[in-house]
Amino acid sequence: MATEAASQSDTYQEFLATVKRISNVGSAQGLLNWDQEVMMPEEGTPARSQQLSALSALSHELLTSDEMAQYLDDLEDADLDAGQQAVVREVRRKHERATRVPTELVEEISQTAAEAHPTWKEAREEDDFSTFAPTLEKLVDLKRQYAEHIDPDADPYEVLFEDYEPYLGLDTAEETLERLREELVPLVEAVRESDVDLATPFEVSASEASGGSEDVTSSGGEFDPDTQEELARDVLDTLGYDWDRGRLDTAPHPFSTGTQFDARVTTRFNPADPLGALTSTIHEFGHATYTLGLPDEHYATPLGESRDLTVHESQSRLWENHVGRSLPFWERFLPVMQERFPQLDDATPRDVYEAANTVKEDNLIRVEADELTYHMHIVVRFEVERELIAGDLDVEDVPEVWNDKYEEYLGIRPDTDAEGCLQDIHWSHGSFGYFPTYSLGSVLAAQLYDAAEDDLGDLDDRIREGEFDDLHEWLTENVHQHGCLYTTDDLVREATGESFTADHFVDYVTEKYGDLYDL
Template identity: 85%
Template structure:
């Protein structure tokens, strides 16, 4: 018996070495992707697409090879502790999906996505969907094929969704989006019918260089670890990395300094989750973030519950005044109102308020679901997109750049990603409520710029666990109850009811 236990221990150690090798290949891919979006020369795509394709193939072959299959077989009946069992569970799930997909298809998807990225950028800049459409059609076909290899008997979109949220299920996503649509649309209608006149304190131009200084100020205020991170500019803000190197990007609009700040705070939320993962488990699922629902909960918690709060602006407005004297007359309440204004004419998801944001997600969810099912042809995407915006938001994009080309996700082949934004927003409210239950009201700490306790609570209850728990179990562990939209709906009803005098 002791010999068998020793054998399993040795097998597990060898297994972990292979898992770490796969993880490091993935980290290299992420860094090349970051470089492509931030620093790579314009003409670098032909080489970069081949580099990424090669790394995708290496990673896929390591994950699906005989060596990995052997380890998983040997460990199937091993007496493992909870952490070891979680690692095996997570790797087995990835293995079982990946083993069904041919390596040449993985290479082709990676190369096609790398080629699609500059075409998307060009199409957006030229406001011409036709530039991107042929490559998007390729990606749709490739991802359908990918889903069919994994499970030919299931809805291909549900299969793709599980790449981003493996445990909550597409049914939960659909139910949540339906609940948000049913509850938020009447609230938005009440807001638009109200007589409230929220402040608009930002007039004129705010130069990009000074906005970047302000973005660095906000990261300092929140406690970003510059020794393990950096700030850069990208067409579509994102965060990437690991617990030793978690980078953020943002973008600037000289007429809208709030946009860059909320974007920066959002990406900080992602980065602080990544930085909170345990160093000692780097390279294994215990040192990796749970999934995109949980990841998005961290970014939306910091962006909305902290960065869009009045106490935050009581703390941070003096820094803005130092950088931009044109806001000397603005009060924290003014900026709070500006940061939470429900606009009637906003076409851009990343600039949306907390309420209409979810209608932006519903549009994307419905469009990409129809694309993957074959109900919608790629060439018809702009018109259908615009029709849905008119139906759900009461506005119609006049350009492709403001419409179906505004997001980067499809150029990556990321179909099934968008619902996690709404799931994450919902979870953010649930986690923030649980944190306040444990720590007491957080407004005063935010007003004083004291975020250590909130950081510590999130690290203890979310970050440090990596992938130890499934999504639903992690939510239960952190909050004491299952995933629910109730806290989010209560939060926005109270917040926007006060802002717009609806009570």
């Protein structure tokens, strides 16, 4: 008996060593992707696409090897503890999906996505969808092939969605988006009919912003981007970002990536909108603080990796919306902002709170959307990419269908492809099925925040005083430290005492915007 236990232990340790090799290859891919979007020279794509393709192939070969299959068979009925069982469960799921996909297809998808990034970037800069259309068509075809290999009898979009959220199910995403559409559309209409005008402290004249000088070019615009970067670092300091394990850079589309030892954030700056850069930075901080909260001792194993994108997005949306867009936060942070931008000296915390939560009638950009209309942006993307993957929408028709849906759901129509279907980077990565997790994450953020307040008491005073340790610790204890120990819904139940539900989010936005707009 002791011999059998020792044998199982040895098998598990050999299995875990292979798992760590796969994870480290993935981490290297992540760093190369970060470099491509942040620092790589413009002409570096031919080499980078081959590098990423080679790493994708290596990871795929390790995951689908006969050796891995044998480990999983040997551990099927082994006497493992809960953590070890979770590691085997997560790896088995990935192994079973990966073994159905040919290595050549994995390489082709990776190389095409790497080459797609500069093409998408050029198309957006030139406002010309036709530049990106052939690449998008190829990516759609490749991802259809990928989904068909994994499960030829399933809805291909569902297969792709499960790459990002394997446990809640596409039906939960559809039900959640339908509920948000039903609840938020009338709320947005009520807001637009309200007579309340919220404050606009950032709409200062160019002359004011440049200290009275008519020549604003030398000042960098209304809100100088270099000064905005200093302010972004201020907000990360305020929230408790670990600079020893992270860094801040700029990217065309803000993102966060890394491990618990190296979690990096990016943002972007608009001279007319310092608030956008701040909320973007806080959003990416939420992702990074989740990554940094994963247990060091389980690095490169599922127990040291995040629980998929619904939970990841819940962390970014919690920090961005429930903290960064709250009145107590601006009571704390506005003086710091006024030191950087004296033209805001007359603004009050209430002014900035209102500006941060204004429901915009003419905003076309998802990442600049308010908490209410944001989800209609997600619905548009969800419906467009479902039709693309199903073969019910031709790539060449995407701009027109996209614009029609914006008109239907948001009452506005893009004038350009750049502010329409080219605004997001996701499709250039081949990331179809990703977008619903943004709404799922927003919903979960409200559920987790309410659970934290149930345990800790009202958080407003702590936020007002800049004391974020209790919230950090609660999230680490109830979410971060578990890695992939639990499936998504089990993790939600462990953290909140109930299954995933949109009730908390609907209550939160109804109360918040009812107060703001006197509904």
